[in-house]
Amino acid sequence: MIAVERRLGFAVKVAGREGLKSNDARRWQTGPHLRTSMEYLHQILDYLDEIDVRMYRISSDFVPYCTHPDLPQFHGQISECRTGLGELGRIARERGIRLSLHPSQYVLLSAQDPAINAKGIADVNAQAELLDAMEQGPEAVVILHLGGSYGDKPSAMARFAENFPRLSESGRRRLVIENDETIYTVQDCLRVHEMTGVRLIFDHQHHLLNPGTMTMRDAVRAALATWPAEVTPKVHFSSPKMDSRVVIKNKKEVTAPPLLSQHADYVNPWEFANFLREAGPTPFDVMLEAKMKDAALLKLRADMARLRLWPAEGG
Numbered sequence: 001m002i003a004v005e006r007r008l009g010f011a012v013k014v015a016g017r018e019g020l021k022s023n024d025a026r027r028w029q030t031g032p033h034l035r036t037s038m039e040y041l042h043q044i045l046d047y048l049d050e051i052d053v054r055m056y057r058i059s060s061d062f063v064p065y066c067t068h069p070d071l072p073q074f075h076g077q078i079s080e081c082r083t084g085l086g087e088l089g090r091i092a093r094e095r096g097i098r099l100s101l102h103p104s105q106y107v108l109l110s111a112q113d114p115a116i117n118a119k120g121i122a123d124v125n126a127q128a129e130l131l132d133a134m135e136q137g138p139e140a141v142v143i144l145h146l147g148g149s150y151g152d153k154p155s156a157m158a159r160f161a162e163n164f165p166r167l168s169e170s171g172r173r174r175l176v177i178e179n180d181e182t183i184y185t186v187q188d189c190l191r192v193h194e195m196t197g198v199r200l201i202f203d204h205q206h207h208l209l210n211p212g213t214m215t216m217r218d219a220v221r222a223a224l225a226t227w228p229a230e231v232t233p234k235v236h237f238s239s240p241k242m243d244s245r246v247v248i249k250n251k252k253e254v255t256a257p258p259l260l261s262q263h264a265d266y267v268n269p270w271e272f273a274n275f276l277r278e279a280g281p282t283p284f285d286v287m288l289e290a291k292m293k294d295a296a297l298l299k300l301r302a303d304m305a306r307l308r309l310w311p312a313e314g315g
Contacts, residue, residue: 005274007098007285008297009055015293016051023059023277034077035093038084045091053232053297055098055285062101063130070108078126082133084194089134098285099140100234101127108147117163120144128170138231141176141284143201146184146192157188161195176201178236179223181261186210186219190266190282193226200226203236204275205289209261217278224282232276233282238289239264239271265291267300 014020019101020043022037041058048056065074078085092099108120124142131140149156167175177193178201179186186207189200203224214222221234227233241262244255267290290296304310 004117006057006280006283007096007100009285009287010056010293010299011057011289011299012059012133013293014044014047017047017154018049023041023062024060024064026064027288028065028068028071028074033150034063034066034081034179035084036083037062037064040151041088042091045097046097048097049095049293050229051294051298053294054096054209055229055287057100057287058110058130059071059101062125063126066126066149066273069119072079078129078133081280085133086135092134092136098232098234099129099131099134099136100143101131101141102143103127103148105145107144109144109163110147110156111152112159117159120195121163122164123196124175125168125171128168128174131174132170138173138228139234141199141201141212141234142174143172143176143178145178145180146189147238149183153188154181157195158191160192164196164198176222178203179206179219181206182207183210185210186223187212190226198226199233201234201236203241205240205261205263208240217280220275220279221282224279226285235279235284236287236289237267237272237275239268241291263289263291266296269300269303269309273301273304273307273311276311 012022014022021040024032024042026032033145044056048054063077065071066077068074103123107123108202109117111117124144127142131142146160147156165174176199177189181191186200186202191200193200200223202220207219209221223235225232240258240260241264242258245258246253267288288297288300
């Protein structure tokens, strides 16, 4: 049993049990609806309770076509389902399941095109509205990358800071930012935090690929410190995939070396234990981004217990 200070979670798809869908993925022509996604989430919450997992990332497509500019018939789904969403949120709260959302890489507040930023604002606001309708606490967040640099990273960061106040109150309250693997380091995200007050999600694998000048220990602790004392921070953790890949070259399948940016199917328990030690005593939750999802979480939990790798309480 994992102490509540160290909840482990996984994102969107369920790998360990057949038949559990994350969202209504039907095309718009067939009339998908939030109500169907809610039924799916209810089943997932039951499964999470059964396997004692207390953290889950909802699909960013949970509300089908919610902000699509050409499909206004889908825009009112959250209001239509507010009562049911409140009940679903109550179930999550009673079971101690922390929820979050992570819009796609195309949702931006730092683009050079104002129309792209306007769409990004609408998407963040909608996902924050969903969490509000589910009556989730301040630990339920919407996670965003800072986006591209467009050849001028300081200007892109400034645009993010300029667009942040244009979010709804709910959007500002729930938005957090994450370091990425190629452009924005934890140091960059800390600068945006200074400009806006937005909290940071520390991503372990991204930091390994794009550390800037900060050590792992300093970077994760600095990110955790952006959260208020009364709200448990969260981090992202994954191990790089080190197996050979099969690629097509000259119309033939050949093996190629691994890409360090790819997530492994499972999590290296020794690497994870070392990360917990580096992160220090601050309580935080961990979203695992392994390809095998819940199966990877259950294996990591068992491996950590068998190898006695869990740090002492508060250590």
